[in-house]
Amino acid sequence: MTDACDVLVVGAGLAGLQCARDLQAAGREVLVWEASDDVGGRIRTDRIDGFLVDRGFQVLNPAYPAVRRWVDVEALALQTFGAGLRVRRRDSLAVLAHPVREPGLILRTLRSGLLDLRSVAGLLRWATPAFAGPRRHPGSDCPLRDALDRAGCSGELRRVVDQFLAGVLLEDEGSTSNEFALQLVRVFATGVPGLPRDGMQALPRQLAEQLTTPVRTSTRVASITPDGGAALVAAGESRIRARHVVLAADPVHSAELSGSDVPAMKGVLTHWFAADEAPSGADMLHVDGRAPAGGPLVNAAVISNAAPSYAPAGRHLIQASALLGPGRPVPTEDDVRRHAAELFSSSTAGWELVARHEVPHALPLQPPPLRSLQPLEGPSGLIICGDHREAASINGALVSGHRAALAVLGRPG
Numbered sequence: 001m002t003d004a005c006d007v008l009v010v011g012a013g014l015a016g017l018q019c020a021r022d023l024q025a026a027g028r029e030v031l032v033w034e035a036s037d038d039v040g041g042r043i044r045t046d047r048i049d050g051f052l053v054d055r056g057f058q059v060l061n062p063a064y065p066a067v068r069r070w071v072d073v074e075a076l077a078l079q080t081f082g083a084g085l086r087v088r089r090r091d092s093l094a095v096l097a098h099p100v101r102e103p104g105l106i107l108r109t110l111r112s113g114l115l116d117l118r119s120v121a122g123l124l125r126w127a128t129p130a131f132a133g134p135r136r137h138p139g140s141d142c143p144l145r146d147a148l149d150r151a152g153c154s155g156e157l158r159r160v161v162d163q164f165l166a167g168v169l170l171e172d173e174g175s176t177s178n179e180f181a182l183q184l185v186r187v188f189a190t191g192v193p194g195l196p197r198d199g200m201q202a203l204p205r206q207l208a209e210q211l212t213t214p215v216r217t218s219t220r221v222a223s224i225t226p227d228g229g230a231a232l233v234a235a236g237e238s239r240i241r242a243r244h245v246v247l248a249a250d251p252v253h254s255a256e257l258s259g260s261d262v263p264a265m266k267g268v269l270t271h272w273f274a275a276d277e278a279p280s281g282a283d284m285l286h287v288d289g290r291a292p293a294g295g296p297l298v299n300a301a302v303i304s305n306a307a308p309s310y311a312p313a314g315r316h317l318i319q320a321s322a323l324l325g326p327g328r329p330v331p332t333e334d335d336v337r338r339h340a341a342e343l344f345s346s347s348t349a350g351w352e353l354v355a356r357h358e359v360p361h362a363l364p365l366q367p368p369p370l371r372s373l374q375p376l377e378g379p380s381g382l383i384i385c386g387d388h389r390e391a392a393s394i395n396g397a398l399v400s401g402h403r404a405a406l407a408v409l410g411r412p413g
């Protein structure tokens with residue numbers, strides 16, 4: 001027998017969960033079917049030998065407008081990173097820190113050797129529009145690289161900016177929308193990113209726990225077929241007739257299910273290591289400021305310096321991330337260790353590998369022009385949401401889920 005429901009949400013990542021929560025709050029009956037064995041989508045955390053290990057290094061910035069609006073950040077007990085970077089230079093490890101948030105590091109920052117007047121002026125010229133408010137000139141967007149060049153951001157400082165942004169945007173060609181990068185700059189300038197006490201997955205779990213009907217996990221939707229004014233959804237042996245279907249799957253599976261083109265995605269490889277001694281006392285990201293860089297890593301960090309809950313007492317957790325992509329060899333553990341040793345200026349000999357996460361589909365591309373809000377209605381009357389419909393971020397996924405809920409609520413009963 002085929003069951004029936006009002007709204008079925010396919011996918012329990014941030015977008016699907018936010019959508020379901022909004023619909024529930026509006027008094028609608030909503031079910032969520034999730035292919036994986038737990039909620040969270042691209043935000044999952046495993047506990048391994050007492051360490052908390054996220055599936056690919058990522059951080060939560062509490063300054064994202066959607067996070068401020070819909071997430072109980074206090075309940076997540078964020079453990080924040082230091083506001084700055086440790087930079088590997090040819091002969092030294094320099095510090096570049098936020099002058100207001102890390103006043104104790106001002107002198108070291110000024111003496112870093114990275115701040116020549118011309119580069120700083122160029123960087124400020126580039127970043128200033130970030131504070132003029134969101135989406136100022138949607139028509140004037142361009143690739144990030146061109147905007148930095150035009151602003152005159154150059155020298156070693158430019159190299160550091162490029163490395164930092166490569167780790168955030170998961171691409172190092174500067175092909176991302178400059179408007180999108182500026183939105184992130186604004187968020188980084190106004191909020192301090194951190195990691196929840198129970199790992200990044202605590203974020204989607206918080207949303208899921210508010211649903212009165214629990215997410216049905218291990219239920220992969222195989223087809224969604226229009227059926228009169230409704231849709232027939234099949235997953236394994238299960239069939240359900242839903243008046244509305246919100247497809248909140250990841251970009252690749254969303255495209256497969258809706259019959260649209262599979263979008264290009266950016267990937268990342270994160271190695272997680274355990275160590276008895278922290279290779280650095282810093283709670284900041286380490287990046288390579290040299291040209292060319294000494295290896296494949298876009299960043300590395302002693303996670304447990306910023307987030308002590310990620311490691312058992314007396315031990316340390318280190319992450320090291322490299323980009324993945326077409327034509328790019330996948331770095332070996334030896335490549336990663338060699339480069340990490342240079343970034344931290346410390347031996348990696350005693351490090352044990354805790355986990356290795358190869359995430360080829362981490363983020364959808366975000367080229368210029370930054371898309372104006374895209375229609376959510378899919379080819380067969382579906383409502384489609386997810387970061388690929390809005391912006392490639394936690395904020396984008398939450399906003400997209402919210403907009404999908406509004407679209408359902410706006411449909412005739």
Ligand SMILES: Cc1cc2nc3c(=O)[nH]c(=O)nc-3n(C[C@H](O)[C@H](O)[C@H](O)COP(=O)(O)OP(=O)(O)OC[C@H]3O[C@@H](n4cnc5c(N)ncnc54)[C@H](O)[C@@H]3O)c2cc1C
Nearest residue numbers: 011013014015035041042056058059221250253386387394
């Ligand atoms: C390694 C990494 C680092 C990141 N770093 C950051 C960061 O620092 N800051 C930031 O803002 N963003 C970051 N992001 C991006 C952010 O995590 C995503 O934008 C966001 O989580 C996407 O949420 P979503 O709901 O759109 O999609 P997803 O999280 O992909 O959720 C989709 C869900 O649909 C399910 N699904 C798929 N197919 C089916 C099916 N057929 N049936 C049922 N269910 C299905 C999937 O299993 C999944 O649970 C990072 C992402 C990764 C992977």
